[in-house]
Amino acid sequence: MKGNHFEGVIPTSFKQLRGLQILDVSRNNLSGQIPRFLAELPFLQNLNLSFNMFDGEVPDKGVFRNVSGFSIVGNNKLCGGIKALQLPACPTKVLKEKKLTFTPRVIALVATLSGVLLLVCLLAILYQTRRSRQQASSTLAFQNQFLQLSYRELFQATNGFSAANLIGKGGYGSVYKGFLNCSEQIVAVKVLNLHEDGANKSFVAECEALKNIRHRNLVKIITSCSTIDFRGNDFKALVFDFMENGSLESWLHSSLLEQKEPKKLNFVQRLNIAIDVASLWIIFTIIVK
Incomplete structure (x- = not known):
């Protein structure tokens, strides 16, 4: 079928020719890609596609694996194939993005989801704002609820933390009996020994626990004091209601x-x-x- 001025592509009906051994369609005006079904014909041994206008990738299976079994001379737009052909590599295929079609149902779904998301964001903002206000008010109430005592006042209340006022000693500090002039109240002052490892952590833990709980078996806390002493050293103490016995x-x-x-x-x-x-x-x- 060579030299007959055939145009267009090789028809797909050729794939039914399972017993085809030789096909010569050279010197025509055939175009398009070389059909891949030609590489699947089991008995095809000689294929001549020369001097046409084929383009695209050359198959690399079947008859196209043997360079002596086919010819593609005169087709200048081909690429790929086996290495013996020394054709340029085919460009990477880029899939065309399909245009999105927005149906009324899709638009309604997007609008609903956007509204729900906006509502959730607003509720989260309102919750965070209310929580911040509650924390601020609880902090203010905590500050107003407890006495504000200085190191000097505790020093005077315990006669300079004298041994005569010492009523107990523990791993992280000592407890002194004291008398507050400001409230005319007898108190127990727990002075932390900050040289001990973990004393600072113990102070913070006790403050956090005692400000949040009330229990019949817990001594009532009056206040806490975190400041510096007369020598400029860190000073931390907890002041409790004094209990007899x-x-x-x-x-x-x-x-x-x-x-x-x-x-x-x-x-x-x-x-x-x-x-x-x-x-x-x-x-x-x-x-x-």
Whole structure:
């Protein structure tokens, strides 16, 4: 079929010619891409497509794997194929973006989602604003609720933190008995030993816990003090309502050598104390975390 001035593309009906062995369509005006079904014809051994106007990628399977089995001379717009052809690489195919068609249903869905998103944003802003106001008001109420005491006032209330006023000592500090002139109140002042590791963290944890909880087995906190002493050193203290009758330790471990009439607690009282201490420990752990 060579030299017959054929035009257009090779018809797809050729793929039905499963027994085709030789095809010569050279020297025509055929155009378009070389059909890939030619590479799938099992018995095709000789294919001549020379001097046409084919363009695009040359297949690399079937008859196109053997450079002596086909000819594409005179088709200057071809690319790709096996390396022996030394044709330029085909350009990367870029998929054309499909134009979006906005149906009334799509428009309604987009508008609804946009409205819901806007509503959620507004609710989040209102919630954050209300929460900020509540936090500010609670902070102001906290500041107004507790006394504002200076280092000088605590120093005077405890006679200079004298040993005579010392009523207890713990891992992170010492507790002194004091008398506040401003409120004519007897208090217990817990002075943190900031040289101990974890004292600052303990102070912050106690402040956070005691300002948020009230319990019948907890000594009422009056205020806290975080400032510097007369020497310019950091000073932190917690001021509690003073309770008579000594500490829990003195009741649990009373000694005849310390007092004439030893304090006595029966088994039920001791059990209740253990339960209350465990409950308070759980509360403190939850709040601090």
